[in-house]
Amino acid sequence: MAGKKVLIVYAHQEPKSFNGSLKDVAVEELRKQGCSVTVSDLYAMQFEPRATRNDIVGHVHNPEQFNYIVETREAYKRGGLSSDVVEEQKKVQEADLLIFQFPLYWFSMPAIMKGWMDRVLVQGFAYGFPEFYDSGLLKNKLALFSFTTGSPRETYTKGNTNGDIRYLLWPLQHGTMHFCGVKVLAPHMCFAPESVSEGQRKEMLTAWAQRLKTLWKEEPINCSSEWYFK
Numbered sequence: 001m002a003g004k005k006v007l008i009v010y011a012h013q014e015p016k017s018f019n020g021s022l023k024d025v026a027v028e029e030l031r032k033q034g035c036s037v038t039v040s041d042l043y044a045m046q047f048e049p050r051a052t053r054n055d056i057v058g059h060v061h062n063p064e065q066f067n068y069i070v071e072t073r074e075a076y077k078r079g080g081l082s083s084d085v086v087e088e089q090k091k092v093q094e095a096d097l098l099i100f101q102f103p104l105y106w107f108s109m110p111a112i113m114k115g116w117m118d119r120v121l122v123q124g125f126a127y128g129f130p131e132f133y134d135s136g137l138l139k140n141k142l143a144l145f146s147f148t149t150g151s152p153r154e155t156y157t158k159g160n161t162n163g164d165i166r167y168l169l170w171p172l173q174h175g176t177m178h179f180c181g182v183k184v185l186a187p188h189m190c191f192a193p194e195s196v197s198e199g200q201r202k203e204m205l206t207a208w209a210q211r212l213k214t215l216w217k218e219e220p221i222n223c224s225s226e227w228y229f230k
């Protein structure tokens with residue numbers, strides 16, 4: 001939809017990867033719609049995933065006993081977070097929609113993306129108490145997790161080896177985005193792109209482009225335990 005702002009947080013080392021192609025499809029389709037699209041290409045940026053003291057510039061609240069949550073909250077209030085975190089927070093603040101594009105690593109997101117969550121979604125910026133879940137500080141935004149797997153779709157069903165794919169999405173969608181108030185759109189999953197034919201991969205890319213055409217009409221999922229563990 002023209003005028004909407006989208007931030008794609010993208011984690012893959014290789015531009016020619018399938019994830020790279022999914023990211024490119026999204027950039028192209030959303031720009032075609034007149035959206036303003038920003039990409040945080042985490043590996044290309046060499047994004048620092050570790051939550052450390054270096055995230056605080058200048059004054060440390062309690063140098064005797066460093067507490068990351070407290071220090072980042074206080075630093076956020078006085079404008080004392082490191083510039084790379086501030087930069088990402090600005091992108092989040094401006095975005096209507098956050099798309100996370102990544103390959104599934106150990107039933108989760110790659111460490112570099114987890115580090116983005118750890119460092120960017122600071123208390124006071126993304127959530128507070130009592131500003132969490134439906135009252136989270138990012139409550140007027142949407143998020144969509146778009147990812148690829150190594151294992152085929154049938155292994156990610158209830159009672160099968162990997163279990164229902166929705167189990168894995170609980171910490172990602174619910175524990176981070178919903179916790180911060182963000183409404184979550186249905187995930188977009190491409191199963192086992194390495195193991196299918198070239199033609200099937202092209203179909204997956206076309207299906208992603210097709211979905212994006214009507215994305216703004218979608219209703220968020222009911223991000224509660226029933227959706228994940230029914």
Ligand SMILES: Cc1cc2nc3c(=O)[nH]c(=O)nc-3n(C[C@H](O)[C@H](O)[C@H](O)COP(=O)(O)OP(=O)(O)OC[C@H]3O[C@@H](n4cnc5c(N)ncnc54)[C@H](O)[C@@H]3O)c2cc1C
Pocket residue numbers: 012014016017018019020021102103104105106107108148149150151193194198201202205
């Ligand atoms: C540390 C680690 C942990 C992992 N944990 C899990 C796990 O828990 N569960 C699980 O299921 N998997 C797991 N995996 C596997 C991983 O999820 C897959 O390898 C990954 O999702 C595949 O996506 P990709 O973008 O890297 O594929 P790629 O290998 O980059 O792409 C697949 C194929 O698509 C081709 N391609 C790229 N662009 C196009 C295009 N435009 N048109 C047609 N073809 C194209 C590529 O050339 C390649 O041949 C893990 C992998 C690692 C490294």
